[in-house]
Amino acid sequence: MYDMIGWAKDLFPIPRSLTGDGVRETFKYLQTINPEITIYSYSTGTQVFDWEIPREWRISDAWIEHLPTGQRFAEFSDCNLHVLGYSLPMEAEMDRAELLPNIYTQPDQPDLVPYVTSYYKDRWGFCMSHIAKDALPEGPYRVHIDSALFDGELLVGDALIQGETERELMFSSYICHPSMANNELSGPVVLSALLKFIKDCIPQPKFSYRFILVPETIGSLAYMSRNLEQMQEHVACAFNLSCVGDERAYSHVQSRYGDTIADIALQSALIGKENVKTYSFLERGSDERQYGAPGVDLPLCGFCRSKYGEYPEYHTDADNFDVVTQQGLDGAFQVMTTIIKAFELGLYPTVAVKGEPQLGKRGLYPTISQKGSYSAIRARMDVLAYSDGSNSLFDIANRISVPLDIVLEEVEVMLAHGLITVSDTATGE
């Protein structure tokens, strides 16, 4: 429906980090898709809860030159993962032994360049494939890192869409990862598509919507340091979107107790998908850590296709467009829009008659009764049976093990025949 893969490919080369020009450029691009995105600045040194906004990092170029031959290694211009995230500037000649401790590799994936950062401790360094590191000839070398760490700003963005009620659906993702496709361009592009979808397809939304784009951890904390009370008051259901672009799995990272409406909604929307994985909060590792922390307690869970840390290309230069596809992004988009549609439809259906309705006279039931004739309309009967006002659409889908989108279709049919009513809140039982 939206050219998410095109957006992701446009954004791919930009060298993003917690801060810096790459983030500015990324926001500028995303605002061409959704001009509603507003940018907020936090100055270096600002306290956000227990943390402090770090210095801004500017990275322009970096390489290692083998002086005897002039051959260059780990060139930033080839791949922006080659420089350690938040690396100090460095300009020096040194021999191989001095150089090696500053080269980071992933020995268990020896042909890949790992993504490594040192945001909160001063270091300089490069990232290389383990094979390339081992093959480095004897020196001497010239090391060149044209970076700068200075008092500047950290940027976060949001977009708010006002609905009939103050109750919000919230989606959050990242704009801090350099050139990796699933983690993390998939998140911001699916989020951008969702934002556009609301505007395009739900002209008068019942719910309000909050879309957040931040650098991981420090960004969500910064955002919440200004907005937490409002969020705690209004957010009805929230998702952290990360690694939502491949085709291999659908993953649910549960909230702290696995019992929020976000958990229940996501579970229901994943019924019938291939390779659904449910991870407990003990396996968290994304901003559900902040949004779900004690004292924050937003009704949020994490949504991924293949979860961060669980696919082989994660945090390496292999996380590219062999991993992320339009079909993969569409799968994630469809799951989130189905949940949005359920909220907009009215969450709690109640059957309007006592006993089963006579579906046959409405053409909704087989007119011949023979062994097996009932199973054909089993989902329809089960949606009706649990439409007692106490179950949300998500609860019903989970209880009867029918995908949420099918439940929505059945409820729409029943609504059209006046057989059920819907309410935004639980009414029965």
Add this chain to the structure above:
Amino acid sequence: MYDMIGWAKDLFPIPRSLTGDGVRETFKYLQTINPEITIYSYSTGTQVFDWEIPREWRISDAWIEHLPTGQRFAEFSDCNLHVLGYSLPMEAEMDRAELLPNIYTQPDQPDLVPYVTSYYKDRWGFCMSHIAKDALPEGPYRVHIDSALFDGELLVGDALIQGETERELMFSSYICHPSMANNELSGPVVLSALLKFIKDCIPQPKFSYRFILVPETIGSLAYMSRNLEQMQEHVACAFNLSCVGDERAYSHVQSRYGDTIADIALQSALIGKENVKTYSFLERGSDERQYGAPGVDLPLCGFCRSKYGEYPEYHTDADNFDVVTQQGLDGAFQVMTTIIKAFELGLYPTVAVKGEPQLGKRGLYPTISQKGSYSAIRARMDVLAYSDGSNSLFDIANRISVPLDIVLEEVEVMLAHGLITVSDTATGE
């Protein structure tokens, strides 16, 4: 205890349907066993909740005659399943090609005559074994269905026994199936035996009892359309009896949430039985659909031996007295009477002393203490341990995995020794 198999054999040949003379004749027979049964009439066209009472169906005879040979097929007089339930009258000559679409078969059981109905859409038709249909020679044929559909009445019956309290145990079954033994003569004959048992064996019942005999679906809806408020107020525990006559299994079809006292009671009464099957409400298919619908919400579950749809003879002419036996019926009767006895005994036992009672001085405990001597009276000790006023007899049986009838025996011994008291309501914890 009661000649249920004899009653069932007497009733077998009567051609029952939703309405008609077969139902009248069936009620007349059942009233000879229990004169308390009262019949209520609902006129064609009467609205009952979302449904309307259908026309009455009279069926006198039906056959297909092969004109060249005079051979007759699908004769109603041989087997009343041969005519499509609620078939329109038909008197015509036609060739084989015209006839075939009006012949219903069960291709996966090619030698059996299936039971098929078309209550709510006008059709004419016959039911035959798939083999017999295939073997029909070229025509022409004469089709004869001497039936009538006309404004008449639908009949339901009930029997009420007044106990000390208004709280009711309720049992419901069907009088609408033609010649099939398990589904459904087993239900009405076990129900009749239970009604007789109350009168014969519980002269002053604590609970009131409601027995209901109806045509499936429309009958229970009709009955509830007049009695629902009273039922919702009084019914404490209810069972829908269907297919309770074979010896192959004991089946529990759970209520909508599987948590009513009927569910808990039935579960406890089935402990230790061979081949116990528990089906969720998602596998319902009998009048638990109506009694358990949202807005009705009676504390009812379904009880079967082999559940409808789960045994090979279901809804065919093979559902006969090879399937249903006195022993099968007795098994169902025993389960229901054990539950009745528990209600009548007083549901919530409370131990009358602090700490364990000294059973030894009452001859209720081994006097030699050696390895293993405790296990012999384990059930007794466990009944006592959970007699804390918070657990019903059913809860206790389920918790300690001891059949309800054994729990009843132990409680009776303890009552006789003054070691426990019983209450109709939960008192402790």
Add this chain to the structure above:
Amino acid sequence: MYDMIGWAKDLFPIPRSLTGDGVRETFKYLQTINPEITIYSYSTGTQVFDWEIPREWRISDAWIEHLPTGQRFAEFSDCNLHVLGYSLPMEAEMDRAELLPNIYTQPDQPDLVPYVTSYYKDRWGFCMSHIAKDALPEGPYRVHIDSALFDGELLVGDALIQGETERELMFSSYICHPSMANNELSGPVVLSALLKFIKDCIPQPKFSYRFILVPETIGSLAYMSRNLEQMQEHVACAFNLSCVGDERAYSHVQSRYGDTIADIALQSALIGKENVKTYSFLERGSDERQYGAPGVDLPLCGFCRSKYGEYPEYHTDADNFDVVTQQGLDGAFQVMTTIIKAFELGLYPTVAVKGEPQLGKRGLYPTISQKGSYSAIRARMDVLAYSDGSNSLFDIANRISVPLDIVLEEVEVMLAHGLITVSDTATGE
């Protein structure tokens, strides 16, 4: 930490029973370790709940003499299990056939002398290995049991340590078993070590402590007959200690509903131990039967290494110091002291900041972020994540599957950094 095995070996030869000089001598020895132990006397015939204090039993000597040869069998002076517990005195000559019915054996363990008692019915008898019984030559025999049953007293002991609050941790064990090591010298010696530990290591305890030493069943009932109301008011968490001396397992005998804080605490303290066994209340057999009875309802569960009845030497003369070791006793001691430390630390931690704290700046988090760097401090992050005021230290350990002692260490670190506060009661969620 304490020479529990030495204490047990000192106590081993004493012939204990429900009553008698062996109990007096045992208490005297235990008072040398903990002079706080106070002894209470209950006279024969005193009613305690549903029971009556039995006569006192004095046993001085017993043997069977084969008159033709003068050979003696089943000599009390060899092993005090040889005489049936509470045996009547006997002085008679008889032939083999008359003797045999009074000899108790354990046929499935033919080479062991079983422990058998007949407390509440008058009998005389001996216990022998099945092999030895079978080998008894033809008589005549002289039977000599120098015992006496007379109106006397039954003794129980307790020790109370007053803490800041009236809320108590309670530990109970037995002083009624003759020469068997695991069942039951392990219980009283671990209990004695715990009592000593409180005095030695927790000079100003927050909680009060109650230690109880009783003969099984009748003793706990006697003790409660005088103290139940106070116990019900004050006891916050209690353990029955029995068979806590071998090295083969850690066993948890659950309370009636398996949901007391004692259950939750014990479960958490056993995480990560080898061969942890959880038994439901249905498998009880020690004084959890009395302390956990309806109307008593103390928050108590049973704690064992290898549970009574579950190890081959149980209730035989093979239950000796091949079974019980200092290491086995230490394992039990460590589990109980970890639970005590958790209560004394403050049970409910609450994180003091919103969002995750910045552990890196405190040296509590890796400063390099690369694939896998998070898992190293997973337990720390998980303790923080569930420190929301609603979870006890036990709940947290159970939820994150980390042993209680590790959770305590992490909480102590966090306390030291001011990152959490602790409370004695649940405050959040």
